Amino acid sequence: MSESGNGRIEDTGFSMATITDVAELAGVSVKTVSRVMNNYEHISTKTLKKVERAMAELNYAPSSIARQMRTGDSLSIGMIYGDPSSGYQARLNHAVLKACSDARRYLAVELFDEKNADWQKQVEDFLDRTKVTNMILVPPMCDSTDLHELLTRRQVSFVLISPSRPVPGASSIAMDDRKASREMINHFIGLGHKKIAHIAGHPDHVATLLRRQGYEEALQRAGISLREEYVVSGRFRFRYALECAEQLLSLDEPPTAIFVANDEMAAAVVMTANRLGLRVPEDLSVAGFDNTPISQTIWPELTTVAQPFAEIAKAAVESMRTMKRTNNSVSETLILEHNIMIRASTGPAPKA
Amino acid sequence: MSESGNGRIEDTGFSMATITDVAELAGVSVKTVSRVMNNYEHISTKTLKKVERAMAELNYAPSSIARQMRTGDSLSIGMIYGDPSSGYQARLNHAVLKACSDARRYLAVELFDEKNADWQKQVEDFLDRTKVTNMILVPPMCDSTDLHELLTRRQVSFVLISPSRPVPGASSIAMDDRKASREMINHFIGLGHKKIAHIAGHPDHVATLLRRQGYEEALQRAGISLREEYVVSGRFRFRYALECAEQLLSLDEPPTAIFVANDEMAAAVVMTANRLGLRVPEDLSVAGFDNTPISQTIWPELTTVAQPFAEIAKAAVESMRTMKRTNNSVSETLILEHNIMIRASTGPAPKA
C-alpha cells in the first residue's frame, strides 16, 4: 500500500508526446527539438524539416508546466479588479482570459475591495499566494501610485490598461476615447443633428474627461456652439442618468441627440425617453459607449463605441512576454483601434 | 553569448525557499517535509513541529509547478461557454476564476461557437492546446451528449453546472430553481398579491421549466387557481419581454405582480410599466431571477433570486480534486442554497 493512495493513474495509452518522442522520431537530440521550438537561428533546413514533421505527426505540444519549471518564470498573470459585474469589467475579463488561454498562460484574479483600508496587505497576500510576477492593471486602480510602488518593490512588472497617464517603466494599452467621441458626434452631425447633448461619466475616471473633450472638439470644429446646459454628469450610473435625461429633455430647447458616456446610462436615457412619450430614434437619437451587453439587449439596440477588448487583452498578454524577453523598461503606449457600432438608436434629426 | 538571450534573470536575492531549504533548516530529509505537507499520518510530533517551524520561518510555499510536473495532473481547469456577455455567464466566470485562484488552480477558457458545425474539432484543439484533464461544463452545452462522449473518450473528467439531467460518471452542481420560484411566489402572496403572472424563459433551457413549475406549485398550494393568460414566454430576451409585459398589462384583469424568469426580462417589464404610466412597486410588483448586474442598475432595484455563484464555483473546483483523489465515478448531485433578494421592485398589492 502506498502512502497517499493517489499513485500514477494515467496509464491508458493516451499519453501525450514529449520532446523525447519527437527527438527519437526525427532522429535528432532533444536539444535540437528545443531549438526548433524556440526559433533558434542556426539550424540546417534539413533538420528543421525533420523535426517539424515529427512534431506534426505526433501532434506534439510542449508542456508549459515543464517549461515553467525549467525557466523559473511563472506563466501566471495576475489581475485585480473592483466590480466584476460591471459590463466593462465583464468584457475585459473574458478578453483577458481568452488571450491567456491562447498564449498558454494563466490568469489569477483577485477581487479588490476599495473600501478595505488594508488593501495593500490584500495585494501582498495575493502576490504571496499566486507568485505572479506579471500583472495587468485596469481602471481605476491602474492609476494608483501606491500600487505601482508596491509592485515595483515586489519586482512585479505590470502593464496598464487605459490609465489616466503613462507610468515610467510600464507600458500602457488603450484606445483613443477622444477620437471615438469626435467620430460619434460627427455621426450625429452627419444625420443633421445640431442640438446635441452629452451625459458625462464619473469625474474620477479619465475616460470621462476624454469623452467630453471629444464631444466638445467635434462640435467646435463643426462650428456648433457649446451650450452649458447640454452637458450633465451621470457618473456612469443608470439611476443618475435617469434624472439627467429627464433634465435634458425638459429643457425649453431639448436636444435631438444625446451622446452618453456609457451604455448603461444610455439605456436609462432610452427608458426615460419612452416614459416621456418620445420615440427613439425618431424623436431622439441616443448613442452610448463601450458596446457592453446591455447595448444589444435593449430595444432599439444602441449605437455605441466598441472598445477593442480582444486586441487590448492580447496586446497586454503579449507585452508581458516582451518584457520578460528583453527585460526593458521603456514605457510605450499602444493605442488600438475602436469601432463605431451604428445601430438602431440613432437616426436622422427630426424636422423641427 | 548564450543561445536564446533570455538567461536566468531572477538573481535578485528575492528567491523563494524550496523544500530542500526547509529540510536543511529543520534537519530532516526532504521526504519528511513532503510528508508533512501532504498530511501523512505517522510522523512524530517532534519532527512535525520542527518542520512546521522551518516552513514558517522561511515563509515556504510549495511550488505548484513542480508538483504538477511530478504528479502529472494539470492544475488547469477548462471551461467552454457560448455567450460571455450574458449576465449569467459573466457572474459565473468571475466566480469560477476566483475559486480557481483560491484553490491555486488555473482556468483555461474557450469561446464556443454554437453555429460552428465543426465544434467537435474546436473542442479537441482546445484539449490539445491546453492539456486540461478537468472541465467545467455550463448550460446549455453541459447537456450535450456528444460533448460528454468526446470528453470521456479523451479521458477528460468533467463536472456539470445546472444540467438538465444528471450524467453517469459526472457530478452535478446546481441550485433548486423550483424551490426558489415557489419562495418568490410566496413572497408575493405574503404581500397580498393574488393576480400573479409569469414571464417564462427560453423553452430549450431546463431552468425555464423548473421556474414555471415552481410558480404553478406555489399558486396551487395557496389555493390560487392558475390562469392560462397569465403565463407568457419571453425566451429570456429583453425585447420579447417588452411585448410580454404589454400583453399582460393590457389584459382586462391585469396582474398586480409579475414573476419574471430572469433579470433582463424583468428590467423590460419595469420599463414597459413605466411607459404605461404604472409605478413599480406601487401599482405593479416585479421580481426577476439571477441577481445579475442589471438588477441593481435599474431603478427601482429588482427583487430577485441570487444564484449561489461563488459556492457553485467553489464546489465545482473542489469536486475536481475529489475526483482526482478517489478516481470515483459516482454521479452525485449537489444542490446549493440560493438567496431571495428582496429589494425595491416588490411591495404590497394595491388596494383594488
Added chain:
DNA sequence: TTGTATGCGTTATCAA
C-alpha cells in the same frame, strides 16, 4: 518513523 535516490519534460552548459 525516517532517509536516499530517481524521474517528470524542458532548457542551458559545455563540448564536439
Added chain:
DNA sequence: TTGATAACGCATACAA
C-alpha cells in the same frame, strides 16, 4: 550546426 547531460522542485519506490 549538433549532442550528452545536468538541473529546476517535488513526490515516491525502496531501503533502513
